[in-house]
Amino acid sequence: MNRGVTMLLIDTKMLPFQATAFVPGEKDFVTLDSQSMIGKWNIFFFYPADFTYVCPTELEDLADYHDELKSMGVDVYAVSTDSHFCHKAWHDSSEAVGKINYTMISDNTFQISKNFGVLRENEGRSERGTFIVDPDGVIKSMEISCEGIGRDASSLVRKVKAAQYVREHPDEVCPAKWEEGEETLAPSLDLVGRI
Numbered sequence: 001m002n003r004g005v006t007m008l009l010i011d012t013k014m015l016p017f018q019a020t021a022f023v024p025g026e027k028d029f030v031t032l033d034s035q036s037m038i039g040k041w042n043i044f045f046f047y048p049a050d051f052t053y054v055c056p057t058e059l060e061d062l063a064d065y066h067d068e069l070k071s072m073g074v075d076v077y078a079v080s081t082d083s084h085f086c087h088k089a090w091h092d093s094s095e096a097v098g099k100i101n102y103t104m105i106s107d108n109t110f111q112i113s114k115n116f117g118v119l120r121e122n123e124g125r126s127e128r129g130t131f132i133v134d135p136d137g138v139i140k141s142m143e144i145s146c147e148g149i150g151r152d153a154s155s156l157v158r159k160v161k162a163a164q165y166v167r168e169h170p171d172e173v174c175p176a177k178w179e180e181g182e183e184t185l186a187p188s189l190d191l192v193g194r195i
Helices: 054-064 066-071 084-093 111-115 153-168
Strands: 018-022 030-033 041-046 074-080 103-106 128-133 139-145
Touching: 018 084, 030 103, 041 054, 041 153, 054 066, 054 074, 054 153, 066 074, 066 153, 084 103, 128 153, 139 153
Parallel strands: 041 074, 074 103
Antiparallel strands: 018 030, 018 103, 041 128, 128 139
């Protein structure tokens, strides 16, 4: 079986895009482009489709952490291949999705999903993919899972904190299960074989 070529996106710049989005509270739809996102931390939270089963539970969970992420200087973008009209209709009709106050991007041209390597070409839908992008537009973390496995926003918050810490302290790394305020490691030959 030929699985094609998989490109690792870690430490690569996100590719340019432009899209229309629904932003709760705005009076009209907005046009976004990747260039305007440079200078801030960004989370791209891809999901398969509006009006589905697991997706609203994930988006609601992420909404519960949105204020904390905003306080950390992070913008959150939920992305699916549904239209911006569909995003608004879902937001207006679902109690869970109605809690969202972050931006919902329409990737109905499939460009963003292709850029991040999560497009199901034969279906025109995205896989569940989460990407943390630093202020330089560089992808620092990615997680992709199958449609039946929902994500945990608390874990995502921890990863963002670790990514921000490592950016501010380039000579340190965060060990497994690291939480803000805990000890980090300073990679050196002295640590080899001692951990």
